[in-house]
Each structure stands twice: as structure tokens, then as C-alpha cells.
Amino acid sequence: MRTNWALLLAAISPLALAAAAPPPTFSAERLSAVDKTLSSDAFEGRGPATPAEQKTVAYIIQQMQAAGLAPGGAIVGGKRQWTQEVPLLRSEIVGQPQLAMTIGGTAMPLTQGSEIAVRAPLDGAKQVDLAKAPLVFVGYGVTAPERQWNDFKGVDLHGKIAVVLVNDPDFETGEGAFGGKAMTYYGRWTYKYEEAARQGAAGVLIVHETAPAAYGWATVKNSNTNPQFDIVRADPKAAHAPLEAWIQRDLAVKLFQAAGLDFDAEKRAAQRQDFKPVPLKATLDAHYAADVGVIRSHNILGRVAGTTHPDETLLYTAHWDHLGIGAPDARGDRIYNGAIDNGTGISALIELGRAFAHAPKPDRSVVFMAVTAEEKGLLGSEYYAANPVYPLGRTVADINMDALSVSGAAHDFTISGSAKLGLLDDLVAAGKPLGLAFTPDPDPAAGHFYRSDHFSFAKRGVPAVSVESGRDLVEGGKARGNALAQTYVRDHYHQPSDEWHADWNWQGVTQTLTLVYDVGQKLVTSREWPNWSADSEFRAARTTSAGDRP
Ligand SMILES: [Zn+2]
Incomplete structure (x- = not known):
């Protein structure tokens, strides 16, 4: 058989290689290992400004660094730090x-x-x-x-x-x-x-x-x-x-x-x-x-700098904190490990950072922020949004991950709460080739739109959602997905029993990562500024902050 060298050469030209950059692989082993460490008793439930904070922050910085990220926090003494200090009233x-x-x-x-x-x-x-x-x-x-x-x-x-x-x-x-x-x-x-x-x-x-x-x-x-x-x-x-x-x-x-x-x-x-x-x-x-005083906690930020538009930032967030040490449960356990809430989100954030760090350099910058004090009322994200390291008007979007599913692959994905915005349309479009249909929040009455860190950005106009896999599981369908979700809320949510398990199936998380990675790649290589729908209460703030753009 004769080889058509011209066609073959065209196929392996740098341009063709870039266009066909292999999709990243997200490792279930690494996801599980990071979650296992963060939710171990040694991290004492990750209470902000407890002795466990130092340990948690050091571990997340080490993981971000190993993933190939650069420091993305505040500039102190001319040097960009890994963190942003967050002063909080403690009572x-x-x-x-x-x-x-x-x-x-x-x-x-x-x-x-x-x-x-x-x-x-x-x-x-x-x-x-x-x-x-x-x-x-x-x-x-x-x-x-x-x-x-x-x-x-x-x-x-x-x-x-x-x-x-x-x-x-x-x-x-x-x-x-x-x-x-x-x-x-x-x-x-x-x-x-x-x-x-x-x-x-x-x-x-x-x-x-x-x-x-x-x-x-x-x-x-x-x-x-x-x-x-x-x-x-x-x-x-x-x-x-x-x-x-x-x-x-x-x-x-x-x-x-x-x-x-x-x-x-x-x-x-x-x-x-x-x-x-x-x-x-x-x-x-x-x-x-x-006993009232001011304590200092920290947001942790890793970054991949953009090449042509480094001042424009796509933000991914997940909260690192959980409830710390508190009242004992029936077994006498006092450590609120927070393995799902939100060890899953942090391990996913680091894995996502690794994918961007190893992909061709983006046009716009990508920042991966592990925020503090979510469990105290979205305070780390609130502090960041009130004191942004990167201007909100030039923040393309915030995609947040909080309490991801470890029940395996699904046929669908969802967002927390209901909202109408272009960013969701982008996610829906990116889900199609992955075989992931969009299912609206099955429980909009729970007010999930106001219960995670993306809301600190949404109320200031930045298109923002919390993304998670859906309940239509490949194994067991909606019946099993709903049953597992209900069991989690009843028996483990915000309880000492939210603990890591070796037999968790991380395929739902890797699906979610693929989805948010694909949308992110599209956003950081485009000139698009996603916005809220015309009737959204958040659109006016986005319009105002658009004035910050060059
Ligand atoms: Zn959470």
C-alpha cells in the first residue's frame, strides 16, 4: 500500500497536534489519595484558624506545586504568595x-x-x-x-x-x-x-x-x-x-x-x-x-498564567475547610472529617490544576482557589470577592466544586440551585459529546444556589455555578442515585461519619472534571465574556463591572 506522505505530514504538523492535544486523564488513584489524606483524623476536620489549618494549607500548597501550578495569591514584598490572608471575627x-x-x-x-x-x-x-x-x-x-x-x-x-x-x-x-x-x-x-x-x-x-x-x-x-x-x-x-x-x-x-x-x-x-x-x-x-477575637485564615491560590491575555482570569474554586472538632456523635467521634464535603472538591481542584498545567499554555490565565470558611457562611469566597486578587470585571467565570459524587459514572450532570446564564449553556453544550445530559437541580427548594462559594461571585455579577455529576447513575439509574444522595444527607452530611472509603467510585468525579475542563479550555482560548440571562438579578452587576475591561 502506498503512503500519502503529504497527508501524513499535514496530520502531524504542530497546528494539527495542538488541535488534537490529547484529552487529559484524571486519576482516580490520585483523587482518592488526596481526599484520604485531607479527611484523615490527623487533619482534625480542617477548622479554619485551628492548628489543623497550617497543616491543611501546607499540604494543599505542596499538592498544587506538585501539580505544576505557580503561586497565584496576594503579592507581598514584591513576591506572589500561595495564599491570601483572610481576617475573620471569631466568637x-x-x-x-x-x-x-x-x-x-x-x-x-x-x-x-x-x-x-x-x-x-x-x-x-x-x-x-x-x-x-x-x-x-x-x-x-x-x-x-x-x-x-x-x-x-x-x-x-x-x-x-x-x-x-x-x-x-x-x-x-x-x-x-x-x-x-x-x-x-x-x-x-x-x-x-x-x-x-x-x-x-x-x-x-x-x-x-x-x-x-x-x-x-x-x-x-x-x-x-x-x-x-x-x-x-x-x-x-x-x-x-x-x-x-x-x-x-x-x-x-x-x-x-x-x-x-x-x-x-x-x-x-x-x-x-x-x-x-x-x-x-x-x-x-x-x-x-x-470569647471574641479576630483570627486569620487563608485562601490558597495556584495559577497557570495566560500567554496573550494574562490579566483575564478563569476561576475554579472549592472550599478546603470543614467543621473541625465538635460535638461527639453516637459513636463518640468528634472529628468532622468532611471527606465528601469537601475533600472531594479539593482533590478535584488539584487534579484539574494538573491538567491545565500540562496542557498547551492558555491565552487567558486560570486560577485554582481553595477557599476557607465556607462552612462558616461562605466567608473565604466572600472575602476574596470583596478583596479580589484579580479584578472581578476581568474574571471570565467561576466554576465551583463542592461535595462531589463518589457513586460512579452518571448519564447526566447538574448545578447547585437554579440559575439562567450563558456559562450553563456552555456546560450543556460541552456535556453533549461526553454523553452527559443536563438535569436541573432535583431539589431547587433547598436553596443550593445560595449555599456554596460560587454565590459570593454571582451576587457581584461574575457568572458562577457549582457543578456536580447527576443522579442518573450508569449503575442503578436514578433510583440508586436518589437513594444514595438521600442516605448521604441523612446519615453523613455535616456529621463525623463523613469519612473516606477505599471502595468509592471516582468515575463521576472524573466525568465532572472532563466537563469543566472542556468548558474551561474553550473559555481560556476565546474572547467570550459569559453573562447572565437578561432577566437575572445578577446581570446588572456584570454590566457595571464590564467597564474594568481593557
Ligand atoms: Zn461544602
């Missing part, structure tokens, strides 16, 4: 808080973590003393002028405790001004706390119910009874009421009964625009001291 309740309710004239002591979960104060106070503070039910605690909605109706909450429901007013009916089942930001517990502070309340009690909260009491207890953090604020009292807490539904039912009210009937009333605040026949006594 911890000293001893057992003294808590009691007087319900219909009868005093009843409350046990921290049992009927109530009070978090350490973040308004800067070192002592909280509330005596006989009256309770007022304020429905969903929402002020949304653009939706003609105000649950407060002018009630004066000074010196009083607001009792609020979690999620937004149309969660249960599935139809209304708040996106139906999907959660708006008004449904988030962070919003409930912020709005109570704006209303001048002395405190806020969020009524826990598993369906609208989307997680059980164990999660509430574990996330609120450990040290609390915030970014350092000029006026912390504007952002936080003196007392911030959750209560169990059973206690709320008692409160309403004492006032001659039915909890479910009052909840239905709160789902209407004409709802009015209801004074309850109960008061709260709360006395506790707090």
Missing part, C-alpha cells in the same frame, strides 16, 4: 449558655443543642443578657419591596425576639411570588438573621422543620454550637442581632399553643401577603458570655 460561647423560656406563665429551662441551638454572637458583644424578652411571630421574616411583600408591617422589634419560619412564603404551596418550590435568597437562614438585625430585633429564633430547611436538626445543632465566624465588618451590629438561634418545631408548637394558636394555621396565614405579626404569650431569658 465562641464560654461554658453552657443559660437559656429559659416562660411560656404562658410557666418557666421552662432550655438545653443548648437540644430544643434550641444558639450560636455565638457576631455583633461584637462579649456578653449577651436578655431578660424576659417578648417573642413575636413574624412569619417568614421577609421584606421584599419588588414583590410587594413585607412580613413586619411596621411592628417594633426593639428589645423583642423575632420567631421566623425557614424557606420562603411559597415553598409549601409551590406557587407564588418567590419562585414556587425553588428557594429565593429570602428563604435562606442567613437572610433571616440579616433582616432581623435590620429590623432592630434583640434576637431571632428560626423554627427548624426538616422539609423547608432541607436538612435535619443534627445539621443545625452541629453548625451552630461550635465557634462562629464572620468577615471583619465596620459595623457588625448592623448585620447581626444580639441573639441568633434556631428552635425545634416541637417547641414552636408549644409556643403557639400557649397563645391559643395552631402552628400550622399560623404558618398558612404567613404564606399570604396580608399576614400580620403575632405577639406570642412567651418570653426568653438568655445569659452567656463569648
Whole structure:
């Protein structure tokens, strides 16, 4: 057979080689090994600014370096560092808080973590003393002028405790001004706390119910009874009421009964625009001291510099922190290892960095940021977004990875929460040749769009999503995928049992990596600036920051 040398030479010309650069291989062994190390007891659950932070940061820098990344953090003394320092307010309740309710004239002591979960104060106070503070039910605690909605109706909450429901007013009916089942930001517990502070309340009690909260009491207890953090604020009292807490539904039912009210009937009333605040026949006594100070944690940034447009940055993020050491579970385990949440995301971030570091140099820069304090309220990403190392107007997009699936390959992928943006269209297009269909968040009511680090970027206009594999598993389909997801949320999410297992199947993670790598390669070799859909609440901020571009 005769060889056509001209054709063969054309096929192996540098241009053809570049175009046909082999797809990266993502190693399940390396992914598993990094996760195993990060989630081992030696890393003590990776609490920010604990002794474990130093160990965690050193390990991630070492891994980024070994993957071929350059330092991508702040410039200190003319030298680019691996990290960005993140100052945080830290507050911890000293001893057992003294808590009691007087319900219909009868005093009843409350046990921290049992009927109530009070978090350490973040308004800067070192002592909280509330005596006989009256309770007022304020429905969903929402002020949304653009939706003609105000649950407060002018009630004066000074010196009083607001009792609020979690999620937004149309969660249960599935139809209304708040996106139906999907959660708006008004449904988030962070919003409930912020709005109570704006209303001048002395405190806020969020009524826990598993369906609208989307997680059980164990999660509430574990996330609120450990040290609390915030970014350092000029006026912390504007952002936080003196007392911030959750209560169990059973206690709320008692409160309403004492006032001659039915909890479910009052909840239905709160789902209407004409709802009015209801004074309850109960008061709260709360006395506790707090140890308050400023601690310094760190975001970790590795970078591949762009060739032609190095000042334009594609960002990949994953949070390195977890809950640290806390209350013991039934087995007496106190270390919250966070193997899935978010050892998976960090091992994936490093593996992705390795792929970009070994690919042909990109036109635009790519930054891989392991952020701190996600579990404390998205604080590392919030700090970065408020103090960006690379201007947000010239940040192409943020693709975040948080708690990836170790249940094996899937036929689909998803993003956390629902949003409309060009970046998602890019992901959908990149998924097709990989055999990955897009499935919208199966549980938009859980408000996942507001629960991971991409949100710190989204609210400032940067197109941002958290990507994960779908539940339609190659082995076992949707039935097995849904069952495994439910088991994780019930038995392991934010619990000491979120531990590494040797038999995990990392194929779902390598699929996700291939997807976000392909989209990233497209973005860093194009002049495209992804944007939000025309009706998105985030588009205006993107338009404003576009002025930063050359
Ligand atoms: Zn997470």
C-alpha cells in the first residue's frame, strides 16, 4: 500500500497536534489519595484558624506545586504568595449558655443543642443578657419591596425576639411570588438573621422543620454550637442581632399553643401577603458570655498564567475547610472529617490544576482557589470577592466544586440551585459529546444556589455555578442515585461519619472534571465574556463591572 506522505505530514504538523492535544486523564488513584489524606483524623476536620489549618494549607500548597501550578495569591514584598490572608471575627460561647423560656406563665429551662441551638454572637458583644424578652411571630421574616411583600408591617422589634419560619412564603404551596418550590435568597437562614438585625430585633429564633430547611436538626445543632465566624465588618451590629438561634418545631408548637394558636394555621396565614405579626404569650431569658477575637485564615491560590491575555482570569474554586472538632456523635467521634464535603472538591481542584498545567499554555490565565470558611457562611469566597486578587470585571467565570459524587459514572450532570446564564449553556453544550445530559437541580427548594462559594461571585455579577455529576447513575439509574444522595444527607452530611472509603467510585468525579475542563479550555482560548440571562438579578452587576475591561 502506498503512503500519502503529504497527508501524513499535514496530520502531524504542530497546528494539527495542538488541535488534537490529547484529552487529559484524571486519576482516580490520585483523587482518592488526596481526599484520604485531607479527611484523615490527623487533619482534625480542617477548622479554619485551628492548628489543623497550617497543616491543611501546607499540604494543599505542596499538592498544587506538585501539580505544576505557580503561586497565584496576594503579592507581598514584591513576591506572589500561595495564599491570601483572610481576617475573620471569631466568637465562641464560654461554658453552657443559660437559656429559659416562660411560656404562658410557666418557666421552662432550655438545653443548648437540644430544643434550641444558639450560636455565638457576631455583633461584637462579649456578653449577651436578655431578660424576659417578648417573642413575636413574624412569619417568614421577609421584606421584599419588588414583590410587594413585607412580613413586619411596621411592628417594633426593639428589645423583642423575632420567631421566623425557614424557606420562603411559597415553598409549601409551590406557587407564588418567590419562585414556587425553588428557594429565593429570602428563604435562606442567613437572610433571616440579616433582616432581623435590620429590623432592630434583640434576637431571632428560626423554627427548624426538616422539609423547608432541607436538612435535619443534627445539621443545625452541629453548625451552630461550635465557634462562629464572620468577615471583619465596620459595623457588625448592623448585620447581626444580639441573639441568633434556631428552635425545634416541637417547641414552636408549644409556643403557639400557649397563645391559643395552631402552628400550622399560623404558618398558612404567613404564606399570604396580608399576614400580620403575632405577639406570642412567651418570653426568653438568655445569659452567656463569648470569647471574641479576630483570627486569620487563608485562601490558597495556584495559577497557570495566560500567554496573550494574562490579566483575564478563569476561576475554579472549592472550599478546603470543614467543621473541625465538635460535638461527639453516637459513636463518640468528634472529628468532622468532611471527606465528601469537601475533600472531594479539593482533590478535584488539584487534579484539574494538573491538567491545565500540562496542557498547551492558555491565552487567558486560570486560577485554582481553595477557599476557607465556607462552612462558616461562605466567608473565604466572600472575602476574596470583596478583596479580589484579580479584578472581578476581568474574571471570565467561576466554576465551583463542592461535595462531589463518589457513586460512579452518571448519564447526566447538574448545578447547585437554579440559575439562567450563558456559562450553563456552555456546560450543556460541552456535556453533549461526553454523553452527559443536563438535569436541573432535583431539589431547587433547598436553596443550593445560595449555599456554596460560587454565590459570593454571582451576587457581584461574575457568572458562577457549582457543578456536580447527576443522579442518573450508569449503575442503578436514578433510583440508586436518589437513594444514595438521600442516605448521604441523612446519615453523613455535616456529621463525623463523613469519612473516606477505599471502595468509592471516582468515575463521576472524573466525568465532572472532563466537563469543566472542556468548558474551561474553550473559555481560556476565546474572547467570550459569559453573562447572565437578561432577566437575572445578577446581570446588572456584570454590566457595571464590564467597564474594568481593557
Ligand atoms: Zn461544602
